[in-house]
Amino acid sequence: MPGFDLERLETNTGRGTLLVGNGELMVPGGLNVTLLGHYQHLPLVLNDGERDLGIVQNRATAMLSASYGLLPWLELSAQLPFVLWQRGEDPSAVGLAELAGQGLGTPVLQARLGVLSRMRRQPLDLAVDLGVGLPIGTGSALAGDPGPRVHARMVAGAVLGWVQPSFEAGVLFRPSVLLPSTNAPVRPGASSEIRLGASLATTGKGARAELGWRGTFAPDAVSMELLGGFRVPVLSGLEAFVLGGPGLGGAAGTPLFRVLTGLTFREEPPPRISFPWDARADQELQLTLANPERPLDQESVRPVPAWQLNALSRGEAGSAEASAPPRPNQIGPQEKIVLRGEVHFPQGSAEMPGVVPLLDQVVLRTLEQATEGYILIEGHSDKDSADAYTAVRRAQAIRRYLISQGIPATRVRTQAFGSDWPVSSHPATEQERQLNRRAEVLVITESTPPPTTQVAPP
Structure with a gap:
């Protein structure tokens, strides 16, 4: 018998299925x-x-x-x-x-x-x-x-x-x-x-x-x-x-x-989601994520900003919110939000979905503030059973990425709410349910109090 390799099956290494790759490469260091x-x-x-x-x-x-x-x-x-x-x-x-x-x-x-x-x-x-x-x-x-x-x-x-x-x-x-x-x-x-x-x-x-x-x-x-x-x-x-x-x-x-x-x-380490050669496009996408425009015909989709806490926790916004537990994170009177955005996830997933320029903007804004301020990450999930336990993992995934980009761990705080605080309280479409599968990212810093003038008593 002449010596030769009988095996004809080539298996795939790296990303993809066992037989065929999908064109993706491992992240450097992965x-x-x-x-x-x-x-x-x-x-x-x-x-x-x-x-x-x-x-x-x-x-x-x-x-x-x-x-x-x-x-x-x-x-x-x-x-x-x-x-x-x-x-x-x-x-x-x-x-x-x-x-x-x-x-x-x-x-x-x-x-x-x-x-x-x-x-x-x-x-x-x-x-x-x-x-x-x-x-x-x-x-x-x-x-x-x-x-x-x-x-x-x-x-x-x-x-x-x-x-x-x-x-x-x-x-x-x-x-x-x-x-x-x-x-x-x-x-x-x-x-x-x-x-x-x-x-x-x-x-x-x-x-x-x-x-x-x-x-x-x-x-x-x-x-x-x-x-x-x-x-x-x-x-x-x-x-x-x-x-x-x-x-x-x-x-x-x-x-x-x-x-x-x-x-x-x-x-794999978190990917470095940064494209310095396309800064203008990144900025435009960041602004879109930070200020999403809601279509007029989607009245059932009601956004719940992360810092509107007091009225909702007291039940003043309606009976649906009255039964929800109060949020422990309260934005103090001496604090202000300098950047806000949302990262959305597939059902049951805590893996960051591709390009997220918002997080690069969060890194830059936080590093500009030296030691002042902090980042608050709130993880949310859909009410579906396959998505109910991913709120913590979503917040932690973003936290790991921010720390890998040089943000001190002491300046990143996380909180998970599960499905208690949805963007859409009664989602009727997959698009509305996807809005609930999110992590809200806020950059918070101390607000400079207005100067006061003391007048000497007469």
Whole structure:
């Protein structure tokens, strides 16, 4: 048996689904580590002229992969696979030597270059992957090519409501493979392959479903695999996943079916949401966020400013507010609000939604005040059960970001109110419910008392 890498499935490192990336890069300093194992059934079947022989009937492999955000436009990753166990029929029937049961797979080093990003207000995420497979795998275990392999591909993704579609297209260059066939003693394997992929995943922070497709197209062989499954959060930053599905095609390494399972750990610092080259646009967006215009036809949407506390807590604004508990944070008579805005979140999420220039303005305004004043962050949630426990996390997420930008922790205060103080008391549409899923950010400083003139008594 000529030594070559039988594995055809390329898993994704970094952001995206297990099979296909979504074009996003890890934040600089972010780390993603994945440990997975998978089982394949009948990945290699040859014909001796009379019948099909399952040279590799069952195969179990494992892979350790990691990706690291080095620069805002550069992510580096590595994959290290292992063949844990494989079994099949005696290959001597076709004149081949017995296979090794274990071995090291082909290590892959990759660089992902960011081209477009939704974080920069662009319509989608687009990246270029450039990778090389090192020829140090165990060829006798069908886990290593005799020479290096190189791949290049484009990866794109976007978010459409509650789903995230992703696509990729690329080419793989690898050494030629000679295998026995039914028509001739040997046939040359393609030295280049076109590889396509697509995936569809649900968004959110809880359990998520994903479906991925991969296809390999070579002059003498075509193969495809369809894998579906789900991801479930286990601990903070840690997820478990399970996927499985069938394979179709005659290319070596395409199993009848495959099952994958494993764990992914991700740790990322808050992104630096700052665009100094577009200060005017940032200022305009900040003003829009700080002073939102309510459409006239949305009379049911009634804003509740964070500092209008006394009347509401006494119930003077109506019976709906009379039953709500009083807010503990009262803006004192010697304090004034110099900046106010809101950050809105998806349902059940406490992750900052993309570009938030408001927070950069908060950082600048606070640092201008030296040691005076403080920042008050109020977390709010919708009444929906999937969103009821995220108010604290939303306030803490913004607090972590502000501290990472240089704001002293002693100057950032947080308070969570759950769904007790909605913007829309009786939301009838998703837009109104989204207004309730928010964090209000206020920059508060001491008000300078007006000068007084003392008149000497007569």
